[in-house]
Amino acid sequence: MTSIRLSAHRSALTAAAVAGALLLSGCGGQDDAEANAGGKSGGTRTVTDAKGTKVKVPSAPRRVVTLSEPTLDAALALGYQPIGATSGRGQQTVSSYLEKKATKAEIVATVAEPDLEKIAKLQPDLILLDETVGSKRVIGKLREIAPAVLTSTLKADWKKALVSTADALNKREKAEKWLEKFEGDVRSTRSALGSNSKAETSVIRWQEGGPSVVGKGKGHVGSTLAALGLTRPKNQQGESLGRSEPVSLEKLDTIDGDWLFFGTLEDAASGKKALKEARKVPNFERLNAVKDDHVAVIEGSAWNSAGGPIAARTVLTDVKRNLAG
Template identity: 40%
Template sequence: MSPLRRVGGLFAAALAALTVAACGASSTDSSATSSAAPAAAPSSAAPAAATREVKDATGTLIKVPAEPKRVVTLTQEDLDAAIALGVTPVGITNGQGIDTPPAYLADKVQGIPVVGNLLQPVIDKVVEVQPDLILAGDMQDQQILDQLRKITPATVVTMAPTDDWKLSFMGIANTLNKLDVAKRVLADYDAEIAEAKGKVKPAEVSIVRWNPQGPSWMEKRQFASFVATDLGLTRPKAQDKDGTAHSMPLSLEALADIDGEWLFLSTLTADGEKALDDVKKTPAFKELKAVKDDHVVSVDGSVWSTRGAPLAAQIVLDDLVKALTG
């Protein structure tokens, strides 16, 4: 089992140990109280929960719980990061382009209430789960942010437009007061990369999302591109652009721009899937070098086309290694 995949298991074991310890402490405290003098009546004013001040992705200083107990995530990147850090949210949103939670995280979020779609929370549903911290991804709608901050002032924008996935992850970890865990997660990822480099030969990879309007290739600072670069892989000359987004959809006349030694293809919608199926029948697609060499790999767009987080990075890395060593 890889180090990164052990994170969830280690957290569960640690949580169980803490639970046992807490139960024991509770029992001891109870017997001690029964033999002592009667306790004074509790104060009517409950002590305020401890807070910390963090800087969010917009540079705003926000007070958050020192030990958040009820976390809501508004993007799958926030959700992925929280799970990797051993935090189970009390509310989540659906995945990118779908009306269900992200499929690759489905087994980890069973029973957690869905409070809306990606970056489109239903305010009443957020209220119902009573969050003490909201991870708001790259939310830019100030009206929604204002509504969320009426529920809890600890509503944190976790991603800036130009942040890479590791930087966003560390920001989320800081907000959750889990920096030590985050450092171990990234160290595990680095170890996975080092191990994979010993298996994978240098190769040129084209990373493409097929939209209903046509294919868009991924710029070099996009999430999956970063994983490929970490692995020592290169991009076709036409895709050698140091940006953080996808290109504009290409026409069939420009399909050469998506060619490479290997072509990793994804879609996000049923319309995109249909458009890809249709173009696969065309001479222009069949003439691509990757197609002729049988080096076309279908991958999950809901993972590859996201802003990225540790568990998604593991899947992208696995997909790359499996294709390039298979």
Template identity: 40%
Template sequence: MSPLRRVGGLFAAALAALTVAACGSSSTGSSTTSSAAPAAASSSAAPAAATREVKDATGTLIKVPAEPKRVVTLTQEDLDAALALGVAPVGITNGQGIDTPPAYLADKVQGIPVVGNLLQPVIDKVVEVQPDLILAGDMQDQQILDQLRKITPATVVTMAPTDDWKLSFMGIANTLNKLDAAKQVLADYDAKIAEAKGKVKPAEVSIVRWNPQGPSWMEKRQFASFVATDLGLTRPKAQDKDGTAHSMPLSLEALADIDGEWLFVSSLTADGEKALEDVKKTPAFKELKAVKNDHVVSVDGSVWSTRGAPLAAQIVLGDFVKALAG
């Protein structure tokens, strides 16, 4: 059985079990996966102040609004997921490795106040937007969490470091009380995957982020890699490792580890981009099979190198289809 099917099976089993456990809770359901799992809903509060409890990704029970109105997102993934679920935040952070909101979401976040950088909120700016719910991604800085919970106790660590993008998304959806909508979002994604499979040729794909220190390849359950697996694409032998992270930066002597029939490459910083441009001039890079066959595809690192969410998944899927369509 493939890694994807094993993950999918666990996801389905966990979701089914939690759905049974959550029967009788508020409107749109409150079941989810390992991230931000639900507990018993509150029934005593007045409708205008209705709350429910979720278990966040650290296992902590957090009381959150049943229908949050003023959501702040501290990561790109929280923002992407919220927008995919029809929730417009009142405060957001800049994207990964950049000093602006993610470019692929720019048209959807115009006019929304920026309250800091990724997982680095400016506390005064968060206070100004008066949130009733803060989606804190995989925040691990307890001091910042304590400060945020003074603004609103409804500050939720929505994802664990080992969660793949679908598990993270369902955790965020549960916190927002949008599980039914989330199931539809994933069903739509599955439909697009099925359609794309009829267009793309079978291929071996190397997925790489170029850093100033050298290239890192992505493990098989990292976001973009997961989309590749959904499409039925294979990975080079050197990259056939289960996990949600990436390799250490490789030296020029180890460039063979990034070779494949196709090479999808991105960077997150100007220094990484410069390092990539410099290495393109070297004999070692020119000897790569993908380079010789003109199968090198430059992609957006602020999308491909993240933990991922539904709107980003559509972009990665589109990039694969554009390159590999028969």
């Protein structure tokens, strides 16, 4: 991630934006007052964030800004429509798998850093973020705008991150019901795998003319595949060294498996286009998964995301569609 440079000039602009937001809030008409009342009308509650910091938040937040893929994903799964969000990795909008759901979210940050002025102008009553984004470095500045909750650490289990986000939104019971339904669907899908039970599944992202391994470890991809009883190729076991691990075209055979889940940073349409490109690469057509027509084009933005309930559900859906009998 790029470093965040907050110059004195930028800080002054931020302070002005915050002051302007407060002035707008105080001078707005009845509709503005009601829209921006947030949880104030319903009181406040105190939650403890992922670093042990106690944060006073609205009991019924209405103007929520989410500054990471997992917090946006979780908020949407819990029925919230954030007013501000972070752009997806390598994208100008929110991650493409969330684009149709996040219809009201203005882009106010990148994975590297937030735009504090834009956030202040939205007059949020709650800001959610985690350690997957650079916004964590300026959480003090964010708390000058609105209550900001760090929902999870970098390697936190996505299910725990969902519950933490739900706690901040006062929706824990809904999150627990969501997880109960998901785990039931995992069990039923596992029972339906038939001959693909314990299949070796390779997960790669095609970029810049070559493959990168993704979904290693215990994130939303690795944990879902493991829960389904699916195995991974030797070089896709263990924790990942980063967001992805490039594979040399000279070692293309290491991405082979019974099934190859193939995508890009964007949607399935982008994945189909990339697959045509990959088929022109020497030895790609010799992979067993390719010869057996076991290449599954996936919703890559979800598989490659930092995680969340909707992303995990997408992984489950893609596996079920391709492997279940």
